[in-house]
Amino acid sequence: MTQDIDVVVVGGGQAGLAAGYHLRRQGLDFVILDAAPVPGGSWQYMWDSLHLFSPADHSSLPGRLMPAQPGETYPDAGHVVDYLTDYEKRYDLPVQHGTRVDGVHPDGERLLVEADSGTWRSGAVISATGTWSRPFLPAVPGRDDFTGRQLHTTGYRCPADFNGLGVPPAGGRGSVVVVGGGNSGAQIAADLALDGVVVTWVTQRPPRFLADDVDGRVLFDVATARRRALDEGRGDTGGVASLGDIVAVPPVRAARDAGLLHARPMFTRLTTTGIQWADGSQAEADAIVWCTGFRPALAHLAPLGLRGPRGQIPTAGTRAVADQRLHLLGYGDWTGPASATLIGVGRPARDAARDIARLLSS
Known part of the structure; x- marks a missing residue:
């Protein structure tokens, strides 16, 4: 009917x-x-x-x-x-x-x-x-060869989900590669690192943190001003992208200030046990979280x-x-x-x- x-x-x-x-x-x-x-x-x-x-x-x-x-x-x-x-x-x-x-x-x-x-x-x-x-997953060579756990942002819930992975070092809980330089990548990397998980954070370009006092109120005002300028035929102000990529919410600030958020450049391929960069260097990983957007x-x-x-x-x-x-x-x-x-x-x-x-x- x-x-x-x-x-x-x-x-x-x-x-x-x-x-x-x-x-x-x-x-x-x-x-x-x-x-x-x-x-x-x-x-x-x-x-x-x-x-x-x-x-x-x-x-x-x-x-x-x-x-x-x-x-x-x-x-x-x-x-x-x-x-x-x-x-x-x-x-x-x-x-x-x-x-x-x-x-x-x-x-x-x-x-x-x-x-x-x-x-x-x-x-x-x-x-x-x-x-x-x-969810979007990039076509990275070797992705199907990696024998550890892989999940997208949509599948992440909390650090406890990674208990028992691999053989963690003393005081650690396994090793996780977090891929992505946006808000979800930074927040999930911080969430894991602050909980004792060994994190390798990988981004396409160096992460750009917004000023600590910038929150959603500022972002909305900036986005609205950009649209108004474009509608009126004025120059593009750049909008939110001109300020940075990552909002420094409290957990991200805490992990950053504790020296736990050091981004490395994007790797070129996955191996069976981790990731490999263009110069041949490698990092072992028990899991990979793809914070690569939608x-x-x-x-x-x-x-x-x-x-x-x-x-x-x-x-x-x-x-x-x-x-x-x-x-x-x-x-x-x-x-x-x-x-x-x-x-x-x-x-x-x-x-x-x-x-x-x-x-x-x-």
Whole structure:
């Protein structure tokens, strides 16, 4: 059975919920289809020690301030999950959890959304699936030869997961190579090193730490100023990238100041027991954590044939350039400045809802 509806939102994480909030304010009939069985988006899968870069009052979705977490300046991932769960209930958003969307197809003037629980014919679609379900692993020679444990950021939880690996040195807990010079690489390397794990941190370029007093509030303001400058035809300020790559959250500062975060250049291959650099030098490893980023989860949009360079769909704001019925939300700056953040997704979600309301009314 096919159901007719104004808008289908694919993805029920922070971007999907922000979209739902604004679609309701526009008086549109919509449904949010989310593959996860419970609320919380990707935050429910984060590692145990992860905290936000920003205080609670600067990490909120539209309409509802995130309450402070007792004893924490920067809330942890569990607090974010609780907030998103409450947000979904508070606004009675029509989220259907455990529903996987297989494809979005053109259907005359409308779009046909096929899911494992049914089919919707809608006037517009907002894709808000994020990137967490598409971890990226680089094609490094020897990756299949390594006999130790390999996992991506998505599989990391805590240092205790590495108990019993190899034959650790006195006072140690095995050796782990952490690959990646972004926030996740630095934070996971710090998490392991502060817990006594022998860590080799490997990055493509020397890590660039932001000033210790820079947090998410500053990053949001910088990203917004860059977008405003570009929209007004002024020069590119460089945005967040001009400040550095790594936010010096407290654990990262502690590990850095203790001399535990010394990055080495990227290796050229894996061996059966570790890694090898171009000069032939090697390091043994019991495990490798690939903190090598993600790609946008857009497979459900493949039937529309809109993918452009680097696998992205060209957009004007959040709207797909080649199909005004489709909006993409929360994938990064190419779908709105800071749109992959809690506080940043509200404005592009509002703009998308307004744009869709105008389209459907015409």
